[in-house]
Structures are given as C-alpha cells and as structure tokens.
Amino acid sequence: MKKTVLKIYIFTFIVAFFNVILLDRLYNRNINEVDFINIESPMEADKIAEFSITDKSIDEIKDYCMKNNLDFIKFFTSYMICNNYEVDSVSYDYNEEYYKDSDYAKSVESIYRAILSDIEYFPIPNSTNETSRNYWYCNSWKSERTYGGNRKHYGTDIMDSKNERGYFPIISMTDGYVEKIGWLELGGWRVGIRAEHGGYFYYAHLEKYADNLKQGKKIKAGDIIGYMGNSGYGEEGTYGKFDVHLHLGIALTVKDREDEFWINPYWILQYIEDTKVKVDY
Numbered sequence: 001m002k003k004t005v006l007k008i009y010i011f012t013f014i015v016a017f018f019n020v021i022l023l024d025r026l027y028n029r030n031i032n033e034v035d036f037i038n039i040e041s042p043m044e045a046d047k048i049a050e051f052s053i054t055d056k057s058i059d060e061i062k063d064y065c066m067k068n069n070l071d072f073i074k075f076f077t078s079y080m081i082c083n084n085y086e087v088d089s090v091s092y093d094y095n096e097e098y099y100k101d102s103d104y105a106k107s108v109e110s111i112y113r114a115i116l117s118d119i120e121y122f123p124i125p126n127s128t129n130e131t132s133r134n135y136w137y138c139n140s141w142k143s144e145r146t147y148g149g150n151r152k153h154y155g156t157d158i159m160d161s162k163n164e165r166g167y168f169p170i171i172s173m174t175d176g177y178v179e180k181i182g183w184l185e186l187g188g189w190r191v192g193i194r195a196e197h198g199g200y201f202y203y204a205h206l207e208k209y210a211d212n213l214k215q216g217k218k219i220k221a222g223d224i225i226g227y228m229g230n231s232g233y234g235e236e237g238t239y240g241k242f243d244v245h246l247h248l249g250i251a252l253t254v255k256d257r258e259d260e261f262w263i264n265p266y267w268i269l270q271y272i273e274d275t276k277v278k279v280d281y
C-alpha cells in the first residue's frame with residue numbers, strides 16, 4: 001500500500017516537473033532583442049521610430065536591390081542613415097557605397113531587420129464579396145490622446161467606414177506565436193503576436209477573438225486572429241467609447257530597457273497595401 005502511494009507521489013512529481021519546464025519553454029521563448037547601445041541619442045531613436053519613408057521609395061529600393069543582388073535590409077539601413085531617416089523620394093544616383101560597416105549601422109540594421117523581415121500581409125484581408133466596404137487610415141503617429149491622462153498615439157488606426165462592430169476580420173501580418181492575449185483597459189480585447197525576428201505586432205480594440213486563440217499558440221501569416229471592434233477604455237467588456245477600428249502597433253524589445261520601442265506602422269501599411277489574403281466575409 002505504502003509503495004503504491006509513493007509511486008503516485010513520484011509520478012505526480014515527474015509530471016508536474018516536466019509541465020513546469022514545458023510551460024516555461026512555451027511562454028518564455030527567447031525573444032530576439034535589439035541592442036541600442038550604439039544609438040544613444042533619443043532624437044535619433046525618435047527618427048528611426050517615425051519610419052519616415054514613402055511606400056514608393058521602399059519599393060524602389062527593393063527593386064534596386066533585387067536587380068543588383070544586394071541585401072535589401074542592409075542597403076535600406078544605409079540609405080536611411082545617409083538621408084537622416086527621412087526619405088520622400090529615392091535618388092537615382094546609386095554609385096555611392098552607402099553601407100558603412102560600423103557598429104552604429106549594425107544596431108540600426110538590427111532594428112529594420114526585426115521589423116521588416118517577417119511582415120507578409122496587410123492586417124485586413126480582401127473580401128470575396130465584391131460589394132464589401134471600405135476602411136481608411138491616416139498617419140496619426142504621436143497625435144494626442146486623452147483617455148487615461150495625456151499621452152501620445154503609438155500606432156495606426158484602421159477605421160471601418162461604416163462603423164460596424166465585428167464586420168472586418170483581422171489577420172496576422174506575420175508568422176509567430178501569441179505572446180499576449182486578453183483585456184487591457186486601453187487596448188480592450190487585444191492580441192500581441194511575436195514574430196520570428198523579434199517584432200511584436202499588437203492588434204487592439206477587437207470585437208472578439210478567433211476561435212481557439214490562446215497564449216502560446218503558433219500563428220501563420222494570414223490566419224484570422226479576431227474581428228474589428230471598439231472595445232476598450234474601461235473595465236473588461238467596455239465597448240463603444242470610440243468608433244470601430246483596429247489599432248495596430250509594432251514594437252521591438254530593446255536590451256536592458258523596460259519599455260517597448262514602438263515603430264510607426266503607417267508607411268509600412270502603405271507599403272503592404274497590395275499584399276492581402278482573400279477571406280469570405
């Protein structure tokens with residue numbers, strides 16, 4: 001009898017032990033952190049975060065790199081550094097060797113690599129229904145917000161032109177896994193997906209989640225993760241404090257820094273506007 005009890009104890013202990021290890025693996029995967037050690041000026045970090053380059057310019061740089069067999073992210077990095085992080089139109093004089101092989105350039109490159117490597121699709125899919133409605137968004141990076149005290153807007157809001165909760169499906173822009181899910185006072189029903197190269201893609205104010213979405217779940221780019229809504233700005237289950245929209249945030253985790261480093265998604269969204277999956281809705 002005593003032996004059986006002992007066996008049960010040992011068995012329970014072993015199961016619990018491996019559970020803890022597996023869960024730990026699941027929820028604390030190694031996050032690819034970017035190192036800011038060489039980007040000491042807050043002004044510079046602000047400019048990088050603005051991501052101020054038109055979609056047309058990104059396209060041109062990408063084409064040029066393809067034709068000339070160059071590493072796109074490396075070239076993009078040097079181009080941004082040379083133009084003080086503001087590019088309206090691309091100059092056609094490419095003879096100059098842009099990339100300076102410095103630690104500074106490498107730090108900046110790690111930021112762009114983390115953001116740009118994994119993005120595949122626009123977060124709103126195309127509808128198979130031709131009479132589907134429109135959405136719109138504008139560049140509202142750092143515009144003023146007042147709920148919960150004066151603060152700045154670190155994302156892009158994609159608005160439903162008819163303001164109807166639950167109409168637009170939201171898809172994941174990247175492969176990755178669900179790092180965070182659940183209610184936030186500011187973000188309402190939100191999902192945070194961590195992509196392979198370290199980017200954190202934050203989708204907020206959802207009406208509801210897709211079925212079976214839970215922490216740790218593996219996600220493929222193009223998977224539906226939820227539906228556009230207007231949840232947030234209050235206790236759990238608060239809806240309707242503002243118009244129906246998706247708040248999209250893109251952030252990086254920075255080594256030795258507690259807060260996330262948010263990047264303006266506006267031009268990135270413009271750049272991927274034509275890369276949509278098709279969904280029945």
Ligand SMILES: [Zn+2]
Nearest residue numbers: 155156157247
């Ligand atoms: Zn927003």
